[in-house]
Amino acid sequence: MKAAFEVNGESVEVDVEPRLSLADCLRDVLGLTGTHLGCEHGVCGACTVIVDGQAVRSCLTLAVQADGERITTVEGLSPEAGLSPLQAAFRKHHALQCGFCTPGMVTTAHALLSEEPDADADRVREVLSGNICRCTGYVPIVEAVLEARAAYRKMEGES
């Protein structure tokens, strides 16, 4: 079955089995292995991608459902050179150790801060409650997201 969508600004067309998840399509068909799969049933958040501005679990979405949508993966959040302010904040606060959960944390935080650049610590914690991290204990991740708010406020002010 055919599906046409945009990934990180590029138009793609895939011909896949209806049962293929968007996560597997991104990783195995399109070679975008930044999106991680932890549980494959919606509880860990590692597979989070942004579909039309909203963070969703790509393991619970079918590739064929993405037809006509605009998708951003963690690859699409990385500048050509250097680090984005969100990535820089993750690095500064040691918000990753093994890095397995990081793509889902970054996509989730990006979707949140793009919509709510003033999110307070409670809101950040609530939103990240859908993402499991086995290494950091979450505190550095929350700190990184809170620090990155300034850059998103600035971007909002400029746009």
Added chain:
Amino acid sequence: MKFPAFDYAAPDSLDEAVALLAAHGEDAMVLAGGQSLMPILAFRMAAPSLLVDLKKVPALDRIDIGAEGVTLGARSRWCDIERHAGLAAAHPLLAEATRHIAHYQIRNRGTVGGSLALADPAAELPGVAVACDALLTLAGPGGERHVAAAEFFLGPMTTAIAPDEILTAVHFPAWPENRRWAFQEFARRKGDFALAGVALHYDLDAQGRARDMRIGVIGASDRPHRLHAAEATMNGSAVDAATIAAAAAAASTEVSPMEDHHAPADYRRALVATLVERALQEAAS
């Protein structure tokens, strides 16, 4: 695990969607947000030959607020309800209860219709539907029919929906001014399914006594249901420490909690009493 093989259709109209279900019988399943169905398929607890995606069916995502109450289209999502400007004023209990449902990414996809059709005994919306006498609209090959929430939930993951029917909307009767209400649940982590929860509302008569007490409970039996004995202890009485204690005691006798790895049955029974107590205190304050 990977999903079992199935075909996929995204019909443009409700009639087409119903016709697909009628043609495939029990082999077809409706796909709304997929936030429960996809995990079910990943665990291979179902193996439909066809998924009928409602995403293109028009008007299913409507949220209507009027003098008769609030109507939610089956495909309205938790995030749509959260962002709706008028809903919290039109139905505060509904707005508050849905804040407890699932995590950020799941709320961007999960729908009202999916939650009602799934009928998880611990889900919030079915409990509110039962407490508020909500009316559900089902569309099938023979046309539309309406089912009261009290008759809709038949058991765990079991409802009155026939295999060739689609839930299109749920209607909550108008919310009178000055109505007292509260929603209380206990979950181990924000966004997780509750171990138990209570949705209640009542009105006050001229003497300040409770009337039309409605207490819905979730996570404490095989389906959401009202706590009739607890309601009866409150109706016609002032809501004070003595009546609240009596209602809480009654509540724990009229639930039949399941025993699972999250909590023993006795724990859930005690939890229901505590939640009824907290909810009545909150509503009265």
